[in-house]
Amino acid sequence: MLLRDLTIENYRSFDKYRLDNLARVNLLVGDNNCGKTSVLEAVHIITANGKISCVTEALTLRECWTDKRRVRNGKEEDIPNVLALVHHNGTEVIADGKSSFSVTANGTYKQVEVTVKVEDSELVEIRSNALSDGEMFRLEIMRLDSSQFPRPPAPTSRPKIDTKRAMELRHIPNHVFVPSRGLGSARSAALWTTLLRSKKEALVERALSVVDDRIQHIIVTPNARARSGILFDRGDERVSAAEVGEGTVFMFSISVALAGSEGGVVLIDEIDTGLHYSKLADMWKMVIQSAKDLDVQVFATTHSLDCIRGLAEAVERDPAFTDDVAIFRIERPGEQAVRFGGDELRVVIENEIEVR
Numbered sequence: 001m002l003l004r005d006l007t008i009e010n011y012r013s014f015d016k017y018r019l020d021n022l023a024r025v026n027l028l029v030g031d032n033n034c035g036k037t038s039v040l041e042a043v044h045i046i047t048a049n050g051k052i053s054c055v056t057e058a059l060t061l062r063e064c065w066t067d068k069r070r071v072r073n074g075k076e077e078d079i080p081n082v083l084a085l086v087h088h089n090g091t092e093v094i095a096d097g098k099s100s101f102s103v104t105a106n107g108t109y110k111q112v113e114v115t116v117k118v119e120d121s122e123l124v125e126i127r128s129n130a131l132s133d134g135e136m137f138r139l140e141i142m143r144l145d146s147s148q149f150p151r152p153p154a155p156t157s158r159p160k161i162d163t164k165r166a167m168e169l170r171h172i173p174n175h176v177f178v179p180s181r182g183l184g185s186a187r188s189a190a191l192w193t194t195l196l197r198s199k200k201e202a203l204v205e206r207a208l209s210v211v212d213d214r215i216q217h218i219i220v221t222p223n224a225r226a227r228s229g230i231l232f233d234r235g236d237e238r239v240s241a242a243e244v245g246e247g248t249v250f251m252f253s254i255s256v257a258l259a260g261s262e263g264g265v266v267l268i269d270e271i272d273t274g275l276h277y278s279k280l281a282d283m284w285k286m287v288i289q290s291a292k293d294l295d296v297q298v299f300a301t302t303h304s305l306d307c308i309r310g311l312a313e314a315v316e317r318d319p320a321f322t323d324d325v326a327i328f329r330i331e332r333p334g335e336q337a338v339r340f341g342g343d344e345l346r347v348v349i350e351n352e353i354e355v356r
Contacts, residue, residue, distance in 0.1 A: 174264030246274030280310025
């Protein structure tokens with residue numbers, strides 16, 4: 001089921017904000033620090049029905065640690081700045097006690113509320129409640145201390161948490177968050193292995209041809225935790241991901257995320273990372289067609305006008321994509337994103353309407 005609308009309350013810098021009439025492929029644009037990535041995180045959380053690991057993943061990606069130290073069991077520890085998740089009285093800091101944020105999609109049929117409990121300026125609990133399809137309820141509680149957030153984290157590390165689930169009655173759809181630096185070699189390799197089992201590797205190989213038409217096959221070595229363990233076969237030679245450009249590596253992340261999220265959601269921060277402007281229309285064609293074929297909903301961000309032009313060109317080449325795409329300009333102050341549909345993209349470009 002596609003998300004049709006989204007409301008965010010008290011999350012990061014948002015007091016209350018709405019995005020209406022979401023499409024299959026949604027591009028978020030706007031000024032620096034306007035909240036584009038925060039919108040992706042909110043979608044990530046509600047897509048997972050409030051799964052707390054998505055909250056901790058957002059913290060890990062943003063490296064949310066404070067400079068405060070404490071001594072526990074004779075060892076000094078950093079205190080995680082989990083409170084940065086919650087918008088309160090115009091700031092991102094809350095006093096001791098409880099505070100919460102919520103994300104609602106498709107009216108009230110899908111809603112998540114996350115409450116954080118603070119004692120003596122330290123987070124002691126995160127509680128997540130989710131209501132889906134008007135009847136299914138999920139509750140998840142995480143109790144933690146700062147030792148569960150090592151600093152600095154390895155790119156693929158995950159906090160070890162003690163989670164007690166009271167009830168979980170809904171299947172969590174596939175969803176992948178692709179940060180602006182990509183998924184990382186280990187995550188990409190794991191997804192690639194899954195795709196081989198389900199015989200979906202052809203989609204990834206076609207996607208990589210957008211940036212390098214010499215690539216014929218992909219080889220992932222066992223325990224590939226570095227780029228040198230991912231090889232691109234060009235027919236007459238094999239080169240590792242460490243030897244190619246950032247655009248190729250990022251396209252690999254995007255394509256394995258799409259192919260591995262059938263029936264779910266893919267979130268891509270800075271979708272044009274490392275890509276030459278001449279490749280952007282073909283990139284968008286691949287993303288839109290893959291999203292339609294696999295029933296995936298895509299949310300992406302960009303700062304680039306070339307990226308927007310590439311989307312407009314892809315729609316112009318194939319008018320069948322018109323109803324599948326939308327651009328949302330995230331503005332603050334304000335309570336609602338400005339929407340541009342697929343049929344408005346050419347007008348936006350021709351009239352140089354500022355949507356970034």
